[in-house]
Amino acid sequence: MAKHLGDRGRRVLVLEAGTRTLDTWPGHLDAMNTYYAALAKVPNSPYRANAAAPSPDVLDLQGLPEGGYRATGYFLQNGALPYASDYQRATGGTALHWMGLVPRMHPDDFTVRSAYGYGRDWPLGYADLEPHYRVAEHALGAAGDAAEQSDAIGLPFPPGYDYPMRRIPRSHLDHLLATRLDGTTIRETPDAPETTLRVVTTPHARNSTPNPHYDGGRGYRPAGAAGLPNYGERCVGNASCTPICPVQAKYTPLKTQATWSRRVTLVTHAVVSRVLADRNGRVLGVEYQRYDDPAAPGHTTATAEADIVVLAAHAIENARLLLVSGLANSSDQVGRNLLDHPMLLTWGLLDRPTGPFRGPGSTSGFEGFRTGPARRARAPFRIEIGNWGWSWSAGSPGSDVARLLGIPGDTGAPRPPGVFGTRLRETLGRDVGRQFSLQFALEQDAESRNRVTVDPAHRDRLGNPRPVLTYDLSDHVKRGMVAAKAVSDHLFRLLGADDRTAYAPGPFAPGWFRFDDRDYVFQGAGHAGGTHVMGDAPATSVVDPWQRCWDHPNLYAVGCGSMPSMGTANPSLTMAALALRSCEQIDRDLRELRRPAVVRLPEGQP
Amino acid sequence: MTATPAPSTLAEPPFRVPRDRADLQLFLQAALTLEHLTIPPYLTAMYSVRAGTNRPAFYAIRGIVLEEMLHMTLVANLLNAVDGDPLVANSQFVMDYPALLPFSRDKVPIALRHFGVDALETFLYIERPEYVAEPPGHPSVGEDDGWTSVGQFYATIREGVLRLTAELGEHELFRGDPARQVGPRDFYNSGGEVFAVTGLDSALKALRAIAEQGEGVSRTVYDSDDQLFGETRQPAHYFRFDEIRRQRAYGPHDTPASGPTGPAVDVGWREVHPIDPAAKVAHYPPGSAVRRAAERFNQVYARLLCVLESAFTGDPAAIRTTVPTMLELRDLAERLCRNPHPDPAKAALGLYASPTYEVTEAHFERAREDARLRA
Amino acid sequence: MDSQQTAPQPEAADDPAECAGFVDVSVRLTGFDAFELRATGMVRAYHDTTLEQVGRPAVGRFLEDLAAAGGDPEGLTDEVSRDIARAITHLWYLGVWPPLARSTHAALGREKPNTAFVVSPEAYVEGLAWRTFHGHPPGAKPPGFGTWSDPPPAAPARPAEGPA
Secondary structure, eight states: OHHHHHHTTOOEEEEOSSOOGGGSHHHHHHHHHHHHTOSSOOTTTTSOOOSSSOOOOGGGEEEOTTSOEEEOSSOEEOSSSOOOOOOOOSTTGGGGSOOOBOOOOOGGGGGHHHHHSSSOOOSSOHHHHHHHHHHHHHHHTOBOOHHHHHHHHOOOOOTTOOOSBOOOOOOHHHHHHHHHHTTOEEOSSTTSOOEEOOEEEOOBSBOOOBOTTHHHHTOOOOOOOSSSTTOOSSOOOOSOTTTOOTTOOBOOHHHHHTTOOTTEEEEOSEEEEEEEEOTTSOEEEEEEEEOSOTTSOOOEEEEEEOSSEEEOSOHHHHHHHHHHHTOSOTTSOTTBSOBOOEEEEEEEEOSSOOOOSOSSSOSEEEOTTSSSGGGGTSOOEEEEEESSTTHHHHOTTHHHHHHHHTOOSSTTSOOOOOOOHHHHHHHHHHHHTTEEEEEEEEOOOOOTTSEEEEEEEEEOTTSOEEEEEEOOOOHHHHHHHHHHHHHHHHHHHHHTOEEOOOOOOSTTOTTEEEETTEEEEEEEOSOOBOTTOBOSSTTTOSBOTTSBBTTOTTEEEOSGGGOSOOTTSOTHHHHHHHHHHHHHHHHHHHHHHHSOOOOOOOTTOO | OOOOOOOBOOOOOOSSOOOSHHHHHHHHHHHHHHHHHTHHHHHHHHHTBOTTOOHHHHHHHHHHHHHHHHHHHHHHHHHHHTTOOOOOSSTTTSOOSSEEOSSOSSOOEEOOOOSSHHHHHHHHHHHOOOOOOOOTTSGGGTTOOSOOOHHHHHHHHHHHHHHHHHHHOHHHHTOSOGGGOOOTTTOOSOSSOOOOOOSHHHHHHHHHHHHHHHHOSTTSSBOSHHHHHSSOOOBOHHHHHHHHHHTBOOOTTOOTTTOOOSSBOOOOTTSBOOBOTTOOGGGSOTTOHHHHHHHHHHHHHHHHHHHHHHHHTTOGGGGGGHHHHHHHHHHHHHHHHTSBOSSHHHHHTTOBOOOOOOOOHHHHHHHHHHHHHHO | OOOOOSOOOOOOOOOHHHHHHHHHHHHHHHSOOHHHHHTTTOHHHHHHHHHHHHOHHHHHHHHHHHHHTTTOGGGOOOHHHHHHHHHHHHHHHHSEEOOOOHHHHHHTTOOSOOOOEESOHHHHHTOSGGGGGTOOOTTSSOOOTTGGGSOOTTSOOOOOOSOO
């Protein structure tokens, strides 16, 4: 948004709570070293902690031995289940560590309440968003195959539309699965309708071969690394997209930031603590806290005035700020409808080498369960084919090495003898080399009980109240997980694969629960949404279809927090499309503000 | 230490402006060999730094290697445009090191040295912006009987291109098959954008890019990537090496006369694996792991050159295989450089093993055979 | 930063005897040969880490026990020596010094905390685990654009398919 508005001559001030270390190549290399030296390669592992602008980390959550969880760190959590995702407060934001997948939402995702009887409807539809999807695909640099997306999923595109870059090549694992499964039909229950399996490539915001036909034949030039010339113009297969791309072939907002015009001013180390409004609801600007050293406690407070204020701090931080400021909440929906994509992971061994830990984390998936009449009864899901072995589900290969050597998790437990030498080397190679996993991303229905609140008794080091999360999964989602597991079982059988999936409570399973007499463990996808939900009426939503707060016409809350549903698609592309659409309204708002007043003469005068 | 062998030399074209198509092709083939000649010495320095150290130097040299490969590709495009046939995958293409820098009045040998002051001094010599004499035939060089600088050699090619365009007509001179041109589709991270050569303008642009990336725009520190490619301009090769040598970066207002006045550059001269510049595969005991690795390196290098030759002779898309092959070479080189030299006397001096770049016809035959089997 | 302007003196050669012994033992522990171990550049770092973590006397006993077992780590009977074997192997495979068994930690009278740590960023990058299946560590040693589409080395060729 800053780029778009700055390019159109607007003066833009961007207040970033975190630091801008990663803008430079040395800062990036430092993050690489931090990542290499991290014991747990979690999404925030390359990024230094910042006590002035704390970020949640997945390591903050621990499962308890008999079930339940404990949350430490930035979030306070009091829900039946843990909100299991993180985010990052620094220039570039959470998209520093995103995987970089950019599927579009399905048209059905916009009307889940009216069509399927759950969740919330969007106040606009796929057709309204479609032109902005195309602009977003250009802005991020998307690599995909529109004909395949249209054919396999039924996504509408304008005729002849091409992505800027050709699709990221499929992994060897994708090819193996396609060979064995394409065209096969399965049913998730004996009486359910058939679904035909097909491995479909996923669109990525990642540098691939430019498409010479793009943009009427003008083609596309991949945007390389933000800090170094002649670097990052193609993905080279580092296989660490989450949490960091060493060559910056994956899109991050730093690439856009590097093209900001001089009319955009970036101030970092600036935590916005309150949005300021007058008695009439007109927002005046913000109050923010400036700190020098993330490790030292001092800060000063300043204000910034603006004609329009845009909150773009992440769904949870946006909600927190609105609650602390006491604004935008006549609907009582601020902070509510907290969404994620709960992820169900399954994993096993194929009968031959899969070449794991190569390439992007997922290059293809199964799209056949993303919509359909079954949504009425259970959450739909998108299946990601996991190229990185059991790294997410089981901490491979580190866990395999430890297991084979006879090193258990508990230092007090007895140690089996373990294997060494060639036996270790060959066993590890043979087993890890055949690993694969499937990742089921379930749609979560918006529920007002899932929410972000604040408690003035719990503050961070700058004195800002920390987010309090209340989170749970509905039966609709849990039934979706039942179906997902059934589909997974089918797939493993069809593949002749050795299923090693196991769910049990324990320290590494904070997302454990029981449903229908079975154990499940879910993970967070890192996709927060819903917390300043968009709607068609002020009584029932926080923002209008332009992401403008109903209560404050010059305050925008943008991001996934506006989304009433995320469907089964990774939400960042949709978020970008929405933001670009909002820019149009902001342009109109600013022109309106500048319009000369028309002075009317009293009636009867010529 | 074994006696330094007599340096090998590249056959220089005769000291004249190319007078016909065949002559121009000969000159361009020599340019192709010349652009490749510096790559093994640059790679040797790069791969000899200890893991995790000397990052600025590593990335600087890497960037320069990629630009040399861009130069090779532009020369190949130009050679193809004038209906020539680039030759890359043969044993004459890879020099024996130490090799003499051609087109130079001084006979300076270039050896495969580990990263250090000596290597950098050599690189600075190779890339130095120098007084470029006029092409042969000009009165000012009437007394000369040979080439005196690489710049003069390229200026002479330029002169040849202009004369032959005038003589034969642009369309006739640049009659090569356009399908042979390597474009930006599959050649990335390339230090500029590779572009097709289709006529006089693109031919002159290619020659300008080569000259100015190496030595800089006349009397400045910087190349012309901003004008030619719409990219951030960088210090030209010479000055990037200078930054490492002097451990200080050039700022935007610095000139060749002022020297670098920007931030300090972190260089650890001791954080290297020293190697024997005269290392040969024959020095490594037969059957040893080091010997196998060194031979493997030479085999993969042959494969790289076969890939380039395919890309330059009708299959431009093949160039996309160069990056994976170079990454494989990097891994092999680093593994070699971390192993002590098998000769106990050399190991006692603290020397490590290193790739030897001895690529023979047998290597090329085998690489071609492997490619056939994989196809 | 080093302002040395003349050619560097070669690194004082690693004391050949000591590190050669460590390399020989590591060959038996890891199943990788000496060339591959030295190719990681981590010999000195792992040797020093081991000594720091368990102390010279314990290492000495470990070496004796290993010799008594005919050089076969799987023949080690003393639990402390076996645990040291596990730790060194874990170090080579992942670049991580692992937690020792509580009993080992106590038996050695160690004062340092019994927690795992990554020896250095380079140690992660040079982990041998990735080489057991012709892979590479995530975030380093990338094999190149599109290479993830090819069968991994030593996998059977893919059967021909129809249009993807």
